Amino acid sequence: MPKLRRFQAIDAIEEIIGRCVEMGAPAWYLMDTVNMTSPSVLAPTVAAFQILAYTARTAARLGAKFFVPVTQGLAYSIANDIVEEAYRAEGVIEDFDPLGTVVYLPDGSDRMYIINNMWSQKVAGVFFLGSWYHKAVIFTENAARVGALTLGGTDTTHNIPFLVAICDYSIIGEELYALGAFVSEDPTQTASLAGQDIGKYIALALILVGSLLATFGIDISGVFLW
């Protein structure tokens, strides 16, 4: 089994949920754009679902009030199933509210609902994971003002700076995909993370070779034109 550094986010999840339990305030799990028919959104959404399973189970185990608003029907069904399964696995299915734990919010109306309820419920912990766009700034800034402890992570490059800057803890780029595998503690999944690193070395080598070829004016593009 390859040796991996421990993700700070794992401890952050426990800390955020624990803080919510201590304060008697809810923990929120937000995923922003979850349009699963869009390929660029699908991957981070699936990654966010993997982390949702772990987070929901932690919330169920520690007895935190957990809330997951979702803005797309298909993603809502999946998220609902994940959270319900987490509560069932922890033996506290009676704490799962089918109408109130995972909620469908039509896209567009979610902004005011979330901002308003963040303040009225005095939310103590918020997770911002998945594919984040302009709402990243609005929601994270509100959560910071409310005083919530936050964990943010997205692969949307232009929004990573905002999540990193505003959130207390952050997951950058590919860590979003690695976290689900890391929490599984399954050797095969962990090995796939090591495989990704090998992929990075190969990419680096190819960049180096390409740079040298370009520097010396050698064009090998004809090789790839079948």
Next chain:
Amino acid sequence: MSERMYKVQIPIYLTALLGILMIVEHFFPMPVVVTGFNTTIRSFVTVVSAAALMLGVCFLTISHVRTISQQKSQWYYSIFFIISLAITTGLGLMSVRNESFLWIYSNMTASIGAALYSLTAFYITSAAYRVFRARNWSAGVLLFTAFVVLMMLIPIGAIIFPPVVTIGEWLRSFPSSAGFRGMIMGTSLGVMGLTVRVFSGRQKEHLGLREERTGDQ
């Protein structure tokens, strides 16, 4: 059929089979049978999404009805929701080209959406204040580079200090682009890794399952 079969194994096999078909179609020329099948499957996604949307709307409505009947905090907003839903759905069912339906979209939904979107500008301002505080060396570098790029973008910056344009362009073209490209490559590899784990059935939390590890794993 066991519960595990239809809740775990069949979804994993279907995900892998259909996913691989889509990927292969993207990279290689495929027979019309395969491309036609893939097109049909993609249209299934739209149908399933619409069904799931109905499920979401039904649960949301039930939730609001419960809020009204139990007179929870701010229950009167739920009445607005139900009235709005009834009017919009009624008009939409008559015709999505109905003048009243289009009026609601153009003059209410779209304009409220635009107004909420404009909030981003104000939050970015306060977020910028939170970010651009030179708390440590890294934050100081961020503050300096952001200041240079902002000066480059505003007209008065070039008048006060002309080299700021060259420096700002260099920052955006080289260190910033290089960082982002590295991140995009890492993310792409992460997506590939996730795809392999999902297709092989190793990672199945998205199915609502988080099975305990057994001793032999």
